[in-house]
Amino acid sequence: MFTMKKIFTTLSLSTLVFLSSMAQNSTSSETPIRKCGSPKVNATYEEAFQNMLQKDEQFANGKKATVVYNIPVIFHVLHSGVAVNANSATTGRNLSQAQINSQLAILNADYRKLNTDFSTYVTQSAFTSVAADVEINFCAAKVSPTGTVLAEPGIERISVSSKGWTALPYSMSYIESTVKPGSSWDPTKYYNVWILEFGGADVGTLGYAQFPTIPSGTSPVTDMVGAGGAANTDGVVIDYQYIGNTGTALASAPYNKGRTLTHETGHWLGLWHIWGDDGTSCSGTDYVTDTPNQADENYTCPTTNGAVSADACAGSTGAMYQNYMDYSDDKCMVMFTAGQKARMQAVMANCLRRKTLTTSTVCSTTGLDESNSDITFDVFPNPSKGEFFVNVDLLNQQDYTITVINTLGQTVKEIKQVQSNGGSVKVDLSDKAEGVYFVTLKSKTVSKTKRIILQ
Numbered sequence: 001m002f003t004m005k006k007i008f009t010t011l012s013l014s015t016l017v018f019l020s021s022m023a024q025n026s027t028s029s030e031t032p033i034r035k036c037g038s039p040k041v042n043a044t045y046e047e048a049f050q051n052m053l054q055k056d057e058q059f060a061n062g063k064k065a066t067v068v069y070n071i072p073v074i075f076h077v078l079h080s081g082v083a084v085n086a087n088s089a090t091t092g093r094n095l096s097q098a099q100i101n102s103q104l105a106i107l108n109a110d111y112r113k114l115n116t117d118f119s120t121y122v123t124q125s126a127f128t129s130v131a132a133d134v135e136i137n138f139c140a141a142k143v144s145p146t147g148t149v150l151a152e153p154g155i156e157r158i159s160v161s162s163k164g165w166t167a168l169p170y171s172m173s174y175i176e177s178t179v180k181p182g183s184s185w186d187p188t189k190y191y192n193v194w195i196l197e198f199g200g201a202d203v204g205t206l207g208y209a210q211f212p213t214i215p216s217g218t219s220p221v222t223d224m225v226g227a228g229g230a231a232n233t234d235g236v237v238i239d240y241q242y243i244g245n246t247g248t249a250l251a252s253a254p255y256n257k258g259r260t261l262t263h264e265t266g267h268w269l270g271l272w273h274i275w276g277d278d279g280t281s282c283s284g285t286d287y288v289t290d291t292p293n294q295a296d297e298n299y300t301c302p303t304t305n306g307a308v309s310a311d312a313c314a315g316s317t318g319a320m321y322q323n324y325m326d327y328s329d330d331k332c333m334v335m336f337t338a339g340q341k342a343r344m345q346a347v348m349a350n351c352l353r354r355k356t357l358t359t360s361t362v363c364s365t366t367g368l369d370e371s372n373s374d375i376t377f378d379v380f381p382n383p384s385k386g387e388f389f390v391n392v393d394l395l396n397q398q399d400y401t402i403t404v405i406n407t408l409g410q411t412v413k414e415i416k417q418v419q420s421n422g423g424s425v426k427v428d429l430s431d432k433a434e435g436v437y438f439v440t441l442k443s444k445t446v447s448k449t450k451r452i453i454l455q
């Protein structure tokens with residue numbers, strides 16, 4: 001009886017969603033509803049995840065230092081042999097570099113709680129008090145797995161015919177069996193993001209993610225049960241219409257602010273949907289204590305500017321429809337919580353193919369080379385509030401250049417020194433955005449890079 005009732009409830013809800021989507025269609029020809037293809041809450045996997053969390057906390061012994069992680073990203077842009085989109089184009093699968101860059105900037109803003117729309121949509125103190133800076137940065141990969149410097153940082157363009165693949169669009173099963181294994185870059189060094197058009201059985205899907213692999217020895221499983229966990233399928237897939245906030249995204253309201261990748265990256269870092277994937281019931285959970293118990297997913301922006309949204313389970317705080325792990329419109333999806341951050345930080349510290357990303361040097365053309373030579377340098381203070389010093393030690397008088405590069409691979413500062421004896425060079429980045437930068441010191445014989453954090 002219970003099962004039948006539940007099916008009926010689910011069907012009714014689907015019908016309602018369908019009807020509401022039809023109603024919206026009368027004013028707008030195409031208003032999709034958010035559809036995420038990521039695995040749903042899985043108790044067996046979660047048991048292993050909880051064991052990992054417990055070990056992580058025991059190891060840290062309550063004295064865990066704040067860690068800002070840096071994740072190199074490669075966007076595989078799939079197209080059918082066409083030219084790169086003009087910046088002004090709102091159609092075409094071969095997205096412009098400007099559109100990819102807008103997505104990377106959004107990802108960095110969202111994971112550092114630097115998104116300026118937060119205060120517009122989160123006004124309840126119950127939610128502002130738990131909103132978190134996740135302390136994860138993303139940088140555009142600058143070199144390929146074979147060491148080639150990429151023409152466009154963070155971007156690999158793939159004409160699908162060159163791979164012998166069928167014509168776009170693709171179903172998830174084709175992506176899993178053929179596309180990902182045929183184009184994945186070493187997932188211990190790169191966060192693989194595929195951008196393509198979903199079709200077939202998965203038409204209308206905005207994106208999906210592979211969950212992290214839990215270290216072996218953590219019982220009872222290591223991978224998502226029944227939903228894969230192989231190295232050559234690790235990463236996230238996003239439909240080309242929902243990347244960033246420019247180009248094709250301009251025609252994709254209400255999913256036009258780059259939050260699909262923020263959401264899917266949350267899954268890739270071990271987060272479940274905020275309502276616990278339990279239909280309309282109050283029994284499900286996302287295993288995060290500071291998100292309200294929520295009955296169901298939210299669509300649109302259920303209230304204006306952050307007011308309490310009624311929910312069958314959440315009580316007086318209302319549903320946290322502002323959370324990136326809900327199904328709300330991009331414009332009001334604006335926060336992670338401290339509990340969600342704890343899960344993601346634990347994944348970065350422990351999980352296979354996640355913890356190695358933090359030492360990957362692919363966002364620099366020179367690598368973070370610390371080997372001995374006649375020239376060494378240090379950056380101080382780090383983190384910095386804007387001004388910092390590059391202290392250079394030289395054995396012989398020589399020429400060198402200090403270059404500062406942002407996570408998009410753009411040079412933001414260059415200082416040349418001629419016949420220098422070394423010493424301190426002041427660098428001022430106080431007009432630049434907060435985040436990770438790479439400082440490269442280059443002489444005739446040596447090129448070395450260090451990371452600096454601006455905050």
Ligand SMILES: [Zn+2]
Nearest residue numbers: 036038263273
């Ligand atoms: Zn999802």
